[in-house]
Amino acid sequence: MRLSISNVTKRYGDLTALHPFSMDSEGEICGLIGNNGAGKSTLLKMIVGLIFPGKGKIALGDLDVKKMPETVKRHIGYLPESPLLYPRLTPEELLFYVAEIKGIQKAKDEIAYWLEIFGLSEKRNALLNDLSFGMKKKIAIASALIGRPALLILDEPFNGLDVATMESLSEIILKRRADGATIVLSSHLMTYIDRLCERVFILKEGQLVAEGTPKALKTRANQTSFHETFLYFTKVSS
Amino acid sequence: MFRTIIKTKLRAIRRVLSYDWATYFILGPVMMGVAFLLGRKIFKDFAFGIGRIQPVSLSEETVVRLAFAFLALKIFFNFLPLARRLYPTERLLSVEDLLPIAFNIRYKVFYFEQLFRDLPFFAIGTILLIFFGKTDLLVWPFMIWFFFPGVEIGFTLTWIHFWSPNRKRLGGVLLILAFLLAFLPVVQLSWWADFFTILFVPLGYYKGFKVWRYTDMGRVAQFFVGHENRKNRAKTAALLRRVCQLVPKKVRPLLQRDLILTARNFVPHLWRNLVLVLLVIFSALSWRQIDAVVYCALATFIIASTVSPLFQMQRPFRMMDAALPLAAEHVWRAKLSYARLLALPIPFVFWGIEVALRPLPWQESLNLLFTLLLVGIAVSSLVGGSICEGDQRPVLQYIVAAFLCILATLFIALFNPVLFLLLFPVLSSLKNSAVIRIENEGSA
Structure with a gap:
């Protein structure tokens, strides 16, 4: 499904959180990077329909996010930056809850699959309260992946994960991309952005300062590492 | 140090009140007032008149027994929320947890916080006394309100420190409380003596034993998950x-x-x-x-x-x-x-x-x-x-x-x-x- 964002803006009183921003994407992995407060999470929340844009339009296929939020959300898997999960539910119960609301048939097998992938099968009946931060994060990722949505929005997916899980999550993201899903992710880990993303958008104080493939951006900045490339664009624009 | 903490907390409260001033100072009091006046009208003129509720005359002893019952229930049911706030097992560490603040100062701060939290409970008690025409007892909710945080906090801290919290034991205590309330010779009690005793005993007790210790945290954590x-x-x-x-x-x-x-x-x-x-x-x-x-x-x-x-x-x-x-x-x-x-x-x-x-x-x-x-x-x-x-x-x-x-x-x-x-x-x-x-x- 094509994700189309056209001239979207967001203001909070006098503060412009996002200046007019546009992008079109289908079946690719897009990276959204920027310093803290650059507007990444605001944009991601607008795509999911958690907040509405001041101006502009966001659509998934033919579906307008603002006009048909419920229908759009059926096709979206969203991982928030700081997921809050009910401490008194078990991982299995939480995933069943998400699956039932998304209307997924025969969710049992898929839930077992994701718990297995993230190494949490043995913890399926433990309370989320008793799990570590990383384990909770894995459950939040699993709840975004459940139902294999056409659009995956991942806000800082690698935060708090161990190295092995970061690697397996990268593989999952690439596999979802191979299955035709559109993926938009934000991260401060430039290695993963460089490795995974086909297109990168660099934001600074709510404005788009650069856009392109990681390779093209590195060439423009005349840098070999993506880390330096990011610093180059965020400094140059100031 | 105590003043600094209280000042910071009051600043935070002032900000909350300034954001929601309309709710706290207009909507809330208006709704409370309307609830009181209309409630009294319905209760006295309407329900009595039709005969579904016959006038209930509460004796002083009944009022005291009911008051004891509600206070005991409040202590009992505040056990879990207080334990949650006292020990950072189910909440994130607060800045007070990380700073070198002596426990007796934290106790006093907590006392003041609890005093504010208890205010609605005693305000409702006061309203009920006015509602049932027991205006001669109005001074009591106000006086009990002052010492009550000490009793609540003292009970929670002591229980956690000396006995591992356990739901069955707490249930047992509730039953004992119910028994005492039913048979306590409340009319013979002297209010003034009790007031000062209950005000100073928790303070003196805390001074002597100082039972707020982080080493008790494991017991609290176990209590919340292990049942x-x-x-x-x-x-x-x-x-x-x-x-x-x-x-x-x-x-x-x-x-x-x-x-x-x-x-x-x-x-x-x-x-x-x-x-x-x-x-x-x-x-x-x-x-x-x-x-x-x-x-x-x-x-x-x-x-x-x-x-x-x-x-x-x-x-x-x-x-x-x-x-x-x-x-x-x-x-x-x-x-x-x-x-x-x-x-x-x-x-x-x-x-x-x-x-x-x-x-x-x-x-x-x-x-x-x-x-x-x-x-x-x-x-x-x-x-x-x-x-x-x-x-x-x-x-x-x-x-x-x-x-x-x-x-x-x-x-x-x-x-x-x-x-x-x-x-x-x-x-x-x-x-x-x-x-x-x-x-x-x-x-x-």
Whole structure:
């Protein structure tokens, strides 16, 4: 499904959180990077329909996010930056809850699959309260992946994960991309952005300062590492 | 150091008040005042006049016993929330946890905080005394309010320090308290002596023993998680899932989640409300001059109002719901079903009491059951349906719901059961208002 964002803006009183921003994407992995407060999470929340844009339009296929939020959300898997999960539910119960609301048939097998992938099968009946931060994060990722949505929005997916899980999550993201899903992710880990993303958008104080493939951006900045490339664009624009 | 902490906390409170000043200084007092005046009007002129409630004259001893009962219940039911706030097991570390602040200073700060938190409880006590014309006792809620935080905090800290918290033991203490309250020679007690004793004993006790220690944290953590094994957990969830088969498919996952959370003590208010319902049942057995319909409405209101703290406590987690394909109407319907389901047995309980104590011809008995069921459904629906009223503050929602419930009870029980039909347009209006509020909350 094509994700189309056209001239979207967001203001909070006098503060412009996002200046007019546009992008079109289908079946690719897009990276959204920027310093803290650059507007990444605001944009991601607008795509999911958690907040509405001041101006502009966001659509998934033919579906307008603002006009048909419920229908759009059926096709979206969203991982928030700081997921809050009910401490008194078990991982299995939480995933069943998400699956039932998304209307997924025969969710049992898929839930077992994701718990297995993230190494949490043995913890399926433990309370989320008793799990570590990383384990909770894995459950939040699993709840975004459940139902294999056409659009995956991942806000800082690698935060708090161990190295092995970061690697397996990268593989999952690439596999979802191979299955035709559109993926938009934000991260401060430039290695993963460089490795995974086909297109990168660099934001600074709510404005788009650069856009392109990681390779093209590195060439423009005349840098070999993506880390330096990011610093180059965020400094140059100031 | 104490002054610095209090100053910082007061600054934070001032900011909260300045953001929500309209709610705290206009909406809240206006609603409280209207509730009081209208409530008195309905209670004295209307219900008395029609004869459903005969004038109840409370003796001083009864008032004191009731006051003791409520204070004891408050200590008991504040155990879990206080333990949560005292030890950082289920909350993030606060800045006070990380700074080198002596425990006696933290104790004093906590005392002041608790004093503010206890204010609504004692304010309601004062209002009730005015309501029942016991104005000569008005000074007592004010005086008890001053020492009460020491008793609450002292009880919680001591229990955790000396005995590992255990639900069965706490239940035992509640029973002992109930026994003492029933047989304590309260009329012979000297209030002034008690006041000073209870004020200084907790302070002196804390000075001497200093029982707030972080080494007790493990016991608290164990208490919050260790009461249910994984097998039982799965069994309870499966049972609740079966119960939820009664509701429409779209609402089912939400209701399942809410019931599982309730069973796992996410809303400890359920236990408090259950004890209050038991008190109402006890009153129904003791004071027969009040009609069973009134008791049924009151008990239904109490148990159904568990939905309000549940909704409020879910607020931080609603981001997850907002990202799911979920209509606001279903969120509202789930809360409506939750309130109805919790209150479902209440009409049958009061019908049972009535039939047991006052043998009725079977037609009259069935008629009573029918009326009680209508009142039960109306009251629980109005409590659940008004969940989004009151700006997410349970107290304000209780007032709105209480008005609607009083009217519904009067209409159904006193005028004509057909008036139950009025419930539908009211619920429809509450639904529309809730949908707008829930959608606005998601897309602010």
